[in-house]
Amino acid sequence: MAWAGTAYDHEIEYGSKSMRFASDLFNNKRIVVPEFLYQSSKLPEFLPISHYTSLPQLPINQQFKPNMKVIHFLSGRHLLRDEIPFSLQELHAHYVNGYLQLEPGIQTLHGREMCMRCGNHTFSSFSCARCQSASCQYCRNCIIMGKVTFCSPLYSAPSRQYEVIENITLQWFGKLSEGQQEASNAVISAIQKNHSVLIWAVCGSGKTEVLFHGLAYALSHHKSVCIATPRTDVVLELAPRLQKVFPGLTISPLYAGHSDPNSSFVISTTHQLIRFKDCFDVMIIDEVDAFPYSVDPSLHFHVNKARKQSGSLIYLTATPSENFLNQETLNVVRIPSRYHGYPLPVPTLQWSGNWRKKIEKGQIPYILIDWIKKQMDAQKPVLLFFPSIKIIEKVKCVFDEQQLFCEAVHSEDPNRAEKVVQFRRREIPILLSSTILERGITIENIAVAVLGAEDGVFTESALVQIAGRAGRSASYPEGDVTFFHYGKTNAMIAAIRHIRKMNQEAEEKGWLH
Numbered sequence: 001m002a003w004a005g006t007a008y009d010h011e012i013e014y015g016s017k018s019m020r021f022a023s024d025l026f027n028n029k030r031i032v033v034p035e036f037l038y039q040s041s042k043l044p045e046f047l048p049i050s051h052y053t054s055l056p057q058l059p060i061n062q063q064f065k066p067n068m069k070v071i072h073f074l075s076g077r078h079l080l081r082d083e084i085p086f087s088l089q090e091l092h093a094h095y096v097n098g099y100l101q102l103e104p105g106i107q108t109l110h111g112r113e114m115c116m117r118c119g120n121h122t123f124s125s126f127s128c129a130r131c132q133s134a135s136c137q138y139c140r141n142c143i144i145m146g147k148v149t150f151c152s153p154l155y156s157a158p159s160r161q162y163e164v165i166e167n168i169t170l171q172w173f174g175k176l177s178e179g180q181q182e183a184s185n186a187v188i189s190a191i192q193k194n195h196s197v198l199i200w201a202v203c204g205s206g207k208t209e210v211l212f213h214g215l216a217y218a219l220s221h222h223k224s225v226c227i228a229t230p231r232t233d234v235v236l237e238l239a240p241r242l243q244k245v246f247p248g249l250t251i252s253p254l255y256a257g258h259s260d261p262n263s264s265f266v267i268s269t270t271h272q273l274i275r276f277k278d279c280f281d282v283m284i285i286d287e288v289d290a291f292p293y294s295v296d297p298s299l300h301f302h303v304n305k306a307r308k309q310s311g312s313l314i315y316l317t318a319t320p321s322e323n324f325l326n327q328e329t330l331n332v333v334r335i336p337s338r339y340h341g342y343p344l345p346v347p348t349l350q351w352s353g354n355w356r357k358k359i360e361k362g363q364i365p366y367i368l369i370d371w372i373k374k375q376m377d378a379q380k381p382v383l384l385f386f387p388s389i390k391i392i393e394k395v396k397c398v399f400d401e402q403q404l405f406c407e408a409v410h411s412e413d414p415n416r417a418e419k420v421v422q423f424r425r426r427e428i429p430i431l432l433s434s435t436i437l438e439r440g441i442t443i444e445n446i447a448v449a450v451l452g453a454e455d456g457v458f459t460e461s462a463l464v465q466i467a468g469r470a471g472r473s474a475s476y477p478e479g480d481v482t483f484f485h486y487g488k489t490n491a492m493i494a495a496i497r498h499i500r501k502m503n504q505e506a507e508e509k510g511w512l513h
Helices: 068-074 088-096 178-193 207-220 232-245 270-275 297-306 355-360 366-377 389-401 416-424 460-467 490-508
Strands: 021-026 029-034 078-080 101-104 106-109 112-115 123-128 133-139 153-156 196-201 225-229 252-254 265-269 280-286 307-317 331-335 348-351 382-385 406-409 430-433 447-451 481-485
Touching: 029 088, 068 088, 078 270, 101 106, 178 196, 178 207, 178 307, 178 331, 196 207, 207 225, 207 232, 207 280, 207 307, 225 232, 225 270, 232 252, 232 265, 265 270, 270 297, 280 297, 297 307, 348 366, 355 389, 366 382, 366 447, 366 481, 389 406, 389 430, 406 416, 416 430, 447 460, 460 481, 460 490
Parallel strands: 196 307, 196 331, 225 265, 225 280, 252 265, 280 307, 348 481, 382 430, 382 447, 406 430, 447 481
Antiparallel strands: 021 029, 078 153, 101 153, 106 112, 123 133
């Protein structure tokens, strides 16, 4: 053994100096030692960590006294060196004494290089000062979450048992519908048996309430829980809802800029799961069909890496894809009715002519204007969807000229959350939106329309979700949904067929008023 406790400047330890490792023995076990900590007149060959293909978990040394702050910080995590606020010397001491796992960020598996953080196989190269290589490879796929290179070590620690807070009980006294109860029982069973289940529930069926009793079971059995969703907006909405029904529970909401958990109950965007490994006993994936989860294989990799392999996996969606439903081993439970027992509003199709040409001329199709006035006369908030931000901005200008007070929201609008709140309070009568609001928004007594429903952005699932914004309240269950178009599409027809099929199934089950 040729390393020792070395004093060094932490600010330059992983900056201007290289990051290479040498192979060595410690207590008769093969280890790797960072170049900074190696002390010997006879220096070995220092190489990027990815040259070391096998780094087994070292046995715990009971004589070593670990720093519990290090253990707690890395518990169930999977982090780059730059993300860890402890010295390399301290991390190395915990690694050689069996309390941390060290692995290369990029490894060759089955003859193919793979990023161990996101599962990507596509790399670029650069001249790296840390490993002194002129062509060090890095992962292009997850670089926004921190740069994983051929010389990057990844640190992790086994998921710990968080301190149990007594008397965390479910404080919700509502009544589940028959469909909700059936799904709730399936969730509890999946958690008890560590199985997987898909809850296929129509928009407005009350999917969050379906989770309550399963979460109560998980908490009472000291299981770690993650609810993952594609969007930050949903994280921020779910956290206070669950906090209200589980008072005393510490909930960790994770999203861009907020990535450090402080409890074993996490509500996270799927992207943030990249920083976890073998952590959660219960993994719940909300909106499994939504972008980007539905099109990004690396997010599926994040989920599987973050979940304990012995844990349960629960999927939630109103519009599952055919590929997803074709998984032979997946148990599927359907809720074809809303919690209030009224049928889903079926969209109406309205031909609107060449609406794009009209908008270019600063006009709005008369049929849409008449529809808006009808809804406003009935004092209904109006939510209008458009296929692009460019069109939204043009329509907003036309509405302003015609003195139709409205606001617009889209993915590039930093004030969209505030505008949605104002819309919910009836301070804004008309809200123009991209598909960003196709999910996760509930406004009482709302009227919903799409202009340009024939556009390719409006898939069957998108149109079903948009229609699902209406009629969600038990006080106003009959919402108006209209698809204005310049030619019917298969997606429009399929969306209407989907909604009618769910209504028919709910009626056959006797679940409709």
